[in-house]
Amino acid sequence: MTTTVAEPIAAAPAVPVLARKLxxxxxxxxxxxxxxxxxxxxxxxxxxxxxxxxxxxxxxxxxxxxxxxxxxxxxxxxxxxxxxxxxxxxxxxxxxxxxxxxxxxxxxxxxxxxxxxxxxxxxxSMQITGLLIGSVFLATPLVFGSLAGTLCERSGIINIAIEGQLLAGAFLAAVVTGYVSNASGSRELGAYAGLIAAPLAGALVGAALSLFAVRYWVDQIVVGVVLNVLVIGVTNFLFGTLLRENTELNQAIGLPRLPIPLLHQIPIIGPVLFNSNALVYLMYVIVIVLHIMLFKSRWGLRVRAVGEHPRAADTVGIKVNRTRVRNTILGGAIAGLGGAFFTVANGLAFGKEMTGGKGFIALAAMILGRWSPKGALAAALLFGFADSLREQFGIVGTAIPSQFLAMLPYLATIFAVAGLVGHARPPAAEGKPYKK
Structure with a gap:
């Protein structure tokens, strides 16, 4: 008589229980x-x-x-x-x-x-269209700054120097605008020349960041803070010497508006989206192109691989450090372009520390947007809306003290990041130098 021993039944794999995110x-x-x-x-x-x-x-x-x-x-x-x-x-x-x-x-x-x-x-009356126009316009430097941070951090480089890149772009845009306007006699040509020059200043700061972060493995947050202080010091010095002695180099010259025929006459949407200057239109294009490139192209896949697992990327032939250097310089150029907002896009002369901490709000927009160009755009528009709301409240007059109105964009930043982001996961290799 043969005795059959029943085999133990394998236990079903446990289904993971998701934590309650309250x-x-x-x-x-x-x-x-x-x-x-x-x-x-x-x-x-x-x-x-x-x-x-x-x-x-x-x-x-x-x-x-x-x-x-x-x-x-x-x-x-x-x-x-x-x-x-x-x-x-x-x-x-x-x-x-x-x-x-x-x-x-x-x-x-x-x-x-x-x-x-x-x-x-x-x-x-509460001007809804004006509020929305101000939101898009005031969000412009935040969008460029958050895009710069997204490009850098997706490749593994923490870019704290966005504030310095914005300020450097604003300074060079103002100087080139003044010089070309005087040399050519055309203020419009000078404004566009300043717009073209602004990314060069941001790229220079980005190159310095990549040099210390990639070549010398210096702590990236420390380097970013130092570069911010350096740019503030250099621009303040040049403002007090070069621009004070040559006032023709620092004029209030702005980009002309370029209304898109017919579209700018659509109620609400038209004035908000289709009646702006070249910098705002460039913002739309860059957001779309970067989002497609990052998530729909081979280049974007390589960039994200470098930011998530550089060792694995290296084994398949991707040049990790070269990718990081290029992305950091490109990100700096985009932030520098955003710096032109403070001078040529606004029609203002350069002033000391005129960026006013917008680079750090751009970092918050990048985090709130989960390191995605379209998410960064949405987050930047939220903060731009808070800034525009402050301006409208100042016009209509409210019981809120002016000091608290000035705090509104920063309070919105703290609320959004601390209250809504939760556990946002950055790229795994962010801030870690790659040593072969």
Missing amino acids: RAPITLGAVGLLSLLFLGFGTSSGEETTFAVARSTDFFQISTWTVPSQPTAILLSVVALALSGVAFWLAWNRRTIPWYLYVGFGFAVITALLTWAGAGKEGT
């Missing part, structure tokens, strides 16, 4: 509650708010509309709280919170804020 929904709930308390119940009853979107050049005119301030602010705040509840339910059940829920929440809170700010302002 930081974002809790943050949304707190903001929604503050909106209800301070914007909803903080608005006096009986007051009204007027919104306007029409421009004189539009194909057709959209009339202004007036809403009761307190009921509208309360309703919008309740909607925001409801959306935060949906976000909490999704996170509790370990589901992904869709991006459009964040957009809807932001729309509800921002509209409630605008309703509160414009309450009881007779003869004054």
Whole structure:
């Protein structure tokens, strides 16, 4: 008689349980509650708010509309709280919170804020189109800076020197603009020459960063900070000597607007997207090209491989350090181009430290955008909107002190990065020198 021994049944592989990520929904709930308390119940009853979107050049005119301030602010705040509840339910059940829920929440809170700010302002309306135009324009240097950071960090180089690259680009753009304008007698030609020259200054700072980070293996964060201080010192010195003695080299010359025929007359969208100068149009093109190149091309695959696993990239013949050097210089050039915003795009003369910390906000936009060109664009537009909101509040007049209005873009940066980003994973080899 043969005895058969049953073989043990292999245990089914355990299904990983995703952790509950509650930081974002809790943050949304707190903001929604503050909106209800301070914007909803903080608005006096009986007051009204007027919104306007029409421009004189539009194909057709959209009339202004007036809403009761307190009921509208309360309703919008309740909607925001409801959306935060949906976000909490999704996170509790370990589901992904869709991006459009964040957009809807932001729309509800921002509209409630605008309703509160414009309450009881007779003869004054909240200019929605102007607010959006300012958002795109003020986001321009942040987009260029965050794109520079994305290019560098995707290849493994931490670029803290974006602030210095923006400032260097602004300085060289101003000097070249003044020189060419005087030599040629054409202010427009001078402005375009300054726009072309700005990336050269940023690329020079990027080359210095790559030299110390790749060749000498110096800590990349330390090098970035040192380069920022160096550029500030050099530009301040040249401002006090070269530009003070040769005032013709530092003139307030700006790029002309280039409205796209017919498209710029579309209500709301036209003035925002199709009635800008060359730098803003370049921003659109560079974002699209870089996103396609990074995620849809062989070059982008190699760059991302260098930033994630340089040893593996080296084994298949990719030149790791050469790729990092080229990306860092290219990123510096893009940031330098963004520096032209502060002078030729704005029609301003160069001033000491005129970038005002925008390079560090660009770093936050890069992180919030998850090291992606289109994500960086969206994050930069968020911060640009906060800056434009500050300007509009200053025009209509609010109960918020001017000092707090000046803090608004930076508070938005802290809130977005600390409250919404969560555990963003940077490229694995970021900041690590590659030693053969």
